[in-house]
Amino acid sequence: MLGSLCFAAFALFGSQASAQQVTVRASIDSLQLLVGEQTKVHLEVSMDADKKLRLPVIKDTLVRGVEVLDIAKPDTQKLNDDKRWVITQEYTITSFDSALYYLPPLEVMVDDEKYRSESLALKVYSIPVDTLHPDQFFGPKTVVEVPIQWEDIDTMVYAFILMLLFGSACVFFIIRYRDNKPIIKIIKIEPKLPPHQEAMKHIEEIKANKNVQREDPKQYYTELTDVIRTYIMERFGFNAMEMTSSEIIENLLQVRDKESLKDLKYLFETADLVKFAKHAPMMNENDMNLVNAVDFINETKLEEDPNAKKEPTEIKVEEKRSKQGRIALMCSIGLTGVIAVVALYVGVKCIIDLFF
Structure with a gap:
């Protein structure tokens, strides 16, 4: 008799320990919705890291009348030095029929063994209608012109200013490169001593x-x-x-x-x-x-006139533009041109977003 009791207690304890290895919970953000509103259903699975999990395959609906709009990517949280995993998944749902819906348990597979969450409920209300004054209808509202503020056009203005500045600089560098004029230096030479x-x-x-x-x-x-x-x-x-x-x-x-x-x-x-x-x-x-x-x-020695004032002479020295100078001009043309084009693109995009 005592052995039987010990065996039963051991079996009960073992089953509880095995059950605690995998836990499945489901929750919902809002139990009440108006027709067309959305809410999220959260599925959480806690299990050992060495087990294999297969989440439920849900298509368009949870139950008839409750549509699934989006299924988020599962998120995994590691606990106890990566020995335990907590996997969560979100389902965005809505309904367009007012009713009280029973949401069945969500079923997962862990190492080919089924586990279920608790069931949920969702109450969907219709939009209230004024039944006392059914003859009162309100037509469409007129289009309201929203005034343009500086925050709406500041990016566009700055983009066109940059386009003008760097575009002008690019044109200047192109003209300098095509002209290939020599660089003229003026050197002042102090008067030579007697x-x-x-x-x-x-x-x-x-x-x-x-x-x-x-x-x-x-x-x-x-x-x-x-x-x-x-x-x-x-x-x-x-x-x-x-x-x-x-x-x-x-x-x-x-x-x-x-x-x-x-x-x-x-x-x-x-x-x-x-x-x-x-x-x-x-x-x-x-x-x-x-x-x-x-x-x-x-x-x-020959004495000079002490009243004679000696002015420094100026000599113009022409130097041909070097290879490094041409490369520098080409790099300047490329850089300023790219910035001007990017600024023009940003400005045009702002105009399209603002008025079209």
């Missing part, structure tokens, strides 16, 4: 660099004689840069006397010894030759 001032400026730079005088006499005399050669070429008009020291002195003897060129000749001779014979002059000798160079420049 030869003696230019020479004195470079001598001051040589004078300031004491290390060159002590450590590299060859560079020192090269820089000093180059300054004198450049000054002579610009002052006296012959190419002293390509001449030897003796040739320079011979040309200067045509405009200067021998005595006045004595110090300059000594400067060139010392420079030749340093550059070609590795002569090592003393520091005072270097300073003396620097002074000789300055004296020669001061004695032979």
Whole structure:
């Protein structure tokens, strides 16, 4: 007797546990509707994740008089570390006949075993009619013109403004690309210093660099004689840069006397010894030759009119448009053209939506 009771309790407990593994519930958003109104029926199935579910196949109606307008895609919610699933599905229904409808249970299949939800009820009311005044009819209302507000046309206005701006820019770039005109640059050149001032400026730079005088006499005399050669070429008009020291002195003897060129000749001779014979002059000798160079420049310089005002000259330089410039113009044409077309499309679409 005791064994039988234990077996019955175990069987009852096992059946309850098995029943709890799958639960099917149905609910409805509204139990009462007017004819033509809609409501939703919700089906919820809770089951283990390792089971297979087959939802009910519903076509056009739940029962006669209750139409199914839409069946939503099932939604799955995972619980207990994906061990349990809760699947929900919505059915949008309506009715056009006033009555009290019995909605039968919704049946699902879980591992080839049937499970049913609870049944539902739906009350559909007809639209009330004024039966006391059946002769009163109200005709159709006149069409009411709704005023256009800024919110209705702002997108259209902005689209056409963008179309005009980028369209104009596209036309400008197209004209520039087709003309292929050279780019003209105007360069201002400051007036050139007189030869003696230019020479004195470079001598001051040589004078300031004491290390060159002590450590590299060859560079020192090269820089000093180059300054004198450049000054002579610009002052006296012959190419002293390509001449030897003796040739320079011979040309200067045509405009200067021998005595006045004595110090300059000594400067060139010392420079030749340093550059070609590795002569090592003393520091005072270097300073003396620097002074000789300055004296020669001061004695032979041409004084300019102090009242003459020198204006900077302007030079126009034409440069052909480069390949990169043409590519940049083509990219600009494409970009502005696309934006203008898109803006035109948006504007036209706004007009169609607003007035048609």
